[in-house]
Amino acid sequence: MTAYLPVVVAQGFHLPVSADRVLVADGAEWRTLAAEERTALSRPLTPAELELTILLFTLTARLRNACWALLELTSDGPNFDAISVEIGKFFSFKGLPLPDRAHVELVVQDASVPLSRTVLWGIVNLGEGSLTLETTGLRLALRPGEGCRLPRDVGVQIVGPPNEAANLLLLIHWPQA
Amino acid sequence: MQTGDVGPLELLVIQPTPFCNIHCSYCYLPNRQSTRRMARDTLERAFEWVFSSGLVRRPFTLLWHAGEPMVVPPSFYDDAAAILARYDSTGDLVTQSFQTNATLITPEWCELIRRHRIRVGVSVDGPAFLHDARRRTRSGQGTLARVLKGIRLLRDAEIHVHVITVLTADSLSYPDELLDFYLENGLDDIAFNVEEIEGPNKTSSLQGIEMQERFRRFLDRFLDLALHMDPPLRVREFECPAASALGKRIGAGERVQESKPFAIVNVGCDGELSTYSPELLGLSSPRHGGFALGNVATDSLPSVLASPRFQALDDEIARGVEMCRQQCRYFAFCGGGPPGNKFFENGTFASTETLFCRLHKQACFDVALDHLERSTVQA
Numbered sequence: 001m002t003a004y005l006p007v008v009v010a011q012g013f014h015l016p017v018s019a020d021r022v023l024v025a026d027g028a029e030w031r032t033l034a035a036e037e038r039t040a041l042s043r044p045l046t047p048a049e050l051e052l053t054i055l056l057f058t059l060t061a062r063l064r065n066a067c068w069a070l071l072e073l074t075s076d077g078p079n080f081d082a083i084s085v086e087i088g089k090f091f092s093f094k095g096l097p098l099p100d101r102a103h104v105e106l107v108v109q110d111a112s113v114p115l116s117r118t119v120l121w122g123i124v125n126l127g128e129g130s131l132t133l134e135t136t137g138l139r140l141a142l143r144p145g146e147g148c149r150l151p152r153d154v155g156v157q158i159v160g161p162p163n164e165a166a167n168l169l170l171l172i173h174w175p176q177a
Numbered sequence: 178m179q180t181g182d183v184g185p186l187e188l189l190v191i192q193p194t195p196f197c198n199i200h201c202s203y204c205y206l207p208n209r210q211s212t213r214r215m216a217r218d219t220l221e222r223a224f225e226w227v228f229s230s231g232l233v234r235r236p237f238t239l240l241w242h243a244g245e246p247m248v249v250p251p252s253f254y255d256d257a258a259a260i261l262a263r264y265d266s267t268g269d270l271v272t273q274s275f276q277t278n279a280t281l282i283t284p285e286w287c288e289l290i291r292r293h294r295i296r297v298g299v300s301v302d303g304p305a306f307l308h309d310a311r312r313r314t315r316s317g318q319g320t321l322a323r324v325l326k327g328i329r330l331l332r333d334a335e336i337h338v339h340v341i342t343v344l345t346a347d348s349l350s351y352p353d354e355l356l357d358f359y360l361e362n363g364l365d366d367i368a369f370n371v372e373e374i375e376g377p378n379k380t381s382s383l384q385g386i387e388m389q390e391r392f393r394r395f396l397d398r399f400l401d402l403a404l405h406m407d408p409p410l411r412v413r414e415f416e417c418p419a420a421s422a423l424g425k426r427i428g429a430g431e432r433v434q435e436s437k438p439f440a441i442v443n444v445g446c447d448g449e450l451s452t453y454s455p456e457l458l459g460l461s462s463p464r465h466g467g468f469a470l471g472n473v474a475t476d477s478l479p480s481v482l483a484s485p486r487f488q489a490l491d492d493e494i495a496r497g498v499e500m501c502r503q504q505c506r507y508f509a510f511c512g513g514g515p516p517g518n519k520f521f522e523n524g525t526f527a528s529t530e531t532l533f534c535r536l537h538k539q540a541c542f543d544v545a546l547d548h549l550e551r552s553t554v555q556a
Contacts, residue, residue, distance in 0.1 A: 012350040014306045060353045062360065062402075090353055093398050 004040050005033075006151070007138060010055035012094045015146065017041050021056075023139040030139060054140070055096065055149040059124050059170070063087055064145050067106060067126050067170060080106065087170075096149060101175035109167045111160025117171065118155040123147050124170035129161025131169075178482045178491070183439040185234035189227060189271075190443040190455045191215070192243035193253055199245070199278055200315045203343060205375035206244065207459050214249055215446040219473065221260055223444045226473040228264040232439050240274045243443070243458055247281040251289040258293045272296065276341070278312070279327030280320055287334035298368075299328060299340050303355045307348055325362060332363055339366035339411075346372075346382035349391045352399040359410065367403070368413035369396075371536045375456045375521045381532060392536050396544045404548065414537075418545035421510040429502060433512030436498050438491055439478070448473040450481065453494060454517025462520070465490060496527040504529050511538050 007022055009015050017038055023030040024037075033041075045053055066083045078086075084104040091098055098104075102121055109115050117123075124147030125131050133140045133148065134157045140148065150156060152174065160167040193215050195208040215223075227233065239261075241254070258273075265271045274296040290297060301324050302308040309319025331338050342348070342355065359367060371392070372381045383392065396414060403410040427433065434440045435454050443451045443458040449469035451458045457468040468490075471481045481487050498513035505511070511534075516526045518533040 014304075014351070014354070061357045062353070089401075093352070093394070094350070 004043065005037055005138065006052060007041065007054040007056065007140065007148075008043060008045060009041050010057045010094070010096055010149065011044070012096075013057040015056055015058055021141055023141075025137040025139075052151050054135070054138075054151065054154075056140070056142075056146065057094070057096065057148065058146050059087070059126075060090065061145065063090060064124075064126055067168070070106070071108075071168070080104075098172060099174055103173040103175065105171045105173065107169045107171055109158065109160050109169050111162075111164045111167045113160075115158040115160075115169075116155065117158070118153065119174055120150055120156065120171055121174050122149040122172040123156070123158065124172075125167070126170055127161060127164060127167035129164045129167070131161055131167060132159040133157070134159065178438070178488070180231040180478055180482070183437075183478075183482065184230075184232035186227065186230075186232040186237045186439065186442060187235075187434050188441045188455075189237060189239045190242055190441065190458070191220075191223060191239065192444065192446045192458065193241055193246055193249045194446055195244040195459065196248050197245040197278070198248055198314075199280060199312060199320050201312045201343075203311060203345070203372045203378050203381075205373065205378050205456050207376050209244060213446050215253075215448075217256055219446070219448045220253075220257055222448060222473045224260050224264060226444075226450070226478075227442060230439075230478040232442065232478065233264075233270065236270050236272065238272045238274055240276060242276040243445070243455060245278055245281070246275050247277055247286060251285055254289055254293060254295070268294070274298065276300065277327075278320065278324065279331070280323040282327030282330050284330060284334070287330055287336060290331070290336055291334060297331060297336055297338050299324065299331075299338050300343070301325075301328070301340050301364075302342050302345075303348065303351065303358045307345075307351065307355075310347065311343070311345060328362060328364070337366070338364065339368065340364050341368045341370055343370045343372055344383070344392070344395070346388060346391075349388070349395040352395050352402065355399065356402045356410075360406075365408075366411045369537075371533060373518060373521075373533055374531075375517060376460055383536060384532060389535055389540060393540045393544055396541060397547070400544065400548050404552075414541045415545045415548060418510070418542040419549050421542065422546050422549060426509040427512040428509075431512060432495075432498055435515045435517070436494050436513050438482075438487075444473060445469065450476065453490075454515050456517040457520070490526070493526040497525075497529070500527065500529045505534075507534075507539055507542055510542055514538065 019032040019038060022033055063086060066078060070080055088098050099121060125142040125144060128144055130141050130143045133142055135154055194213060195206060195211045197209040261271055273293060276298045279299040302312055305319060305321045308321040312320050314320060328338055372383050374381050400412060400415055403412050439452045441452055443455045445458055450471045450473055451468050461467040466486060470487050494516045497519055501513035502508045514531050514534045518531040519526050519528045522531040
């Protein structure tokens with residue numbers, strides 16, 4: 001019986017899946033995906049499996065650009081609350097609705113300092129280089145515009161692009177109790 | 178039926194060649210591998226037939242289609258323009274239009290398009306993972322890169338481009354990605370076709386009851402995005418239903434373009450003539466025979482109108498329109514489903530609802546009306 005990795009491309013999203021998209025811990029080393037593991041990144045999941053699986057997705061260029069416009073302080077653009085609403089509508093259409101009262105945060109990360117978060121619903125790489133997201137036994141490459149929805153209470157470490165000074169992240173938090 | 182009882186001509190479709198240089202999986206053209214070309218003599222006779230028929234009673238659109246129109250050289254259209262000028266010296270009567278896959282566009286084509294003020298519709302299905310899945314060459318290669326190169330040439334030449342995107346089941350998950358694609362490529366005049374069951378395309382990925390809801394959700398989301406852009410995108414699937422909702426209701430005995438005899442005239446590359454849905458050109462059925470009703474070289478309009486084949490066809494289509502009027506609550510806005518879709522899906526023109534009706538007529542109307550009402554409330 002195949003033991004599937006707890007990561008798939010979310011339904012309704014298109015992401016190219018290369019062998020180095022996900023690295024798997026292999027003793028002290030990291031290995032690329034085998035062919036069947038790569039195929040399994042597109043497998044359908046039951047609702048119970050969905051909760052326990054990392055779901056990869058891509059945010060549209062329109063929404064990414066809106067976030068950047070905010071940073072560039074263009075006065076006639078939408079404010080962050082309006083962008084957060086648009087992001088919520090996007091995920092809702094995709095069948096991946098944000099939790100009620102989810103909190104969306106735009107973070108400029110010092111790329112040389114790994115960022116650790118444990119209570120994230122999801123993360124989007126809004127920067128211009130690939131970042132690495134590391135969780136137990138897995139390393140995921142998130143290219144510009146890509147992100148993932150995390151299983152609840154799964155801790156992740158976010159490592160910025162090696163050749164960038166700073167990186168822009170969109171963090172989506174579970175509502176605080 | 179007399180000449181004055183049919184038409185007026187609204188759309189003339191001329192097929193310079195049935196050949197298409199690409200091989201889309203959902204194509205309805207039966208002879209797209211044939212490299213036959215319309216002879217200049219046939220083109221002369223086609224225009225002579227049209228302008229002497231009595232059908233030309235108002236300006237109309239001449240659409241070069243039913244095969245890739247840019248497979249024939251630009252000189253074909255210079256010849257056509259010279260012939261047309263004999264009948265339309267001011268250029269006010271005929272608006273020419275290409276429906277093209279844009280893979281063969283060159284600066285020379287752009288010059289021709291500008292010279293003859295030809296409108297251009299490009300068929301493009303969105304980002305590569307959607308477009309290249311269906312619109313491929315005969316060797317299986319995706320065509321998007323070539324299409325985008327063609328669109329860039331057109332835009333650089335300041336030629337307005339409207340696009341037609343065929344929606345398949347796969348597309349319905351990606352309204353946001355489609356919007357991104359249009360914005361990135363400077364496309365602001367959009368029309369959606371649904372993958373239809375027509376001719377050789379015997380099935381559609383959009384069949385199935387769940388597709389109706391998915392289609393409605395897709396269109397609702399796309400309109401939400403596109404109509405709130407600054408400036409808003411033009412989306413045919415909003416503008417046409419909205420115009421129908423706000424316009425005159427269609428009454429008993431009235432027929433709309435595709436079911437009105439000789440409002441559309443289709444001329445094949447060998448001069449064969451048909452009317453009603455352009456998709457019928459080049460096809461036949463055991464019961465009706467060929468849907469070509471004559472040839473521009475040999476048959477006058479009165480002789481076609483007097484033929485038992487035309488009369489049987491028109492009678493069946495009229496019965497289908499009447500059935501729509503009696504049974505469909507959208508009739509006052511739609512005027513009856515396209516005869517081609519009825520025939521291909523239901524096996525007879527004397528029938529009503531089709532997949533095309535459910536998606537492209539009913540769902541579009543409902544969603545557009547909903548947006549219209551919302552925008553009115555907000556205003």
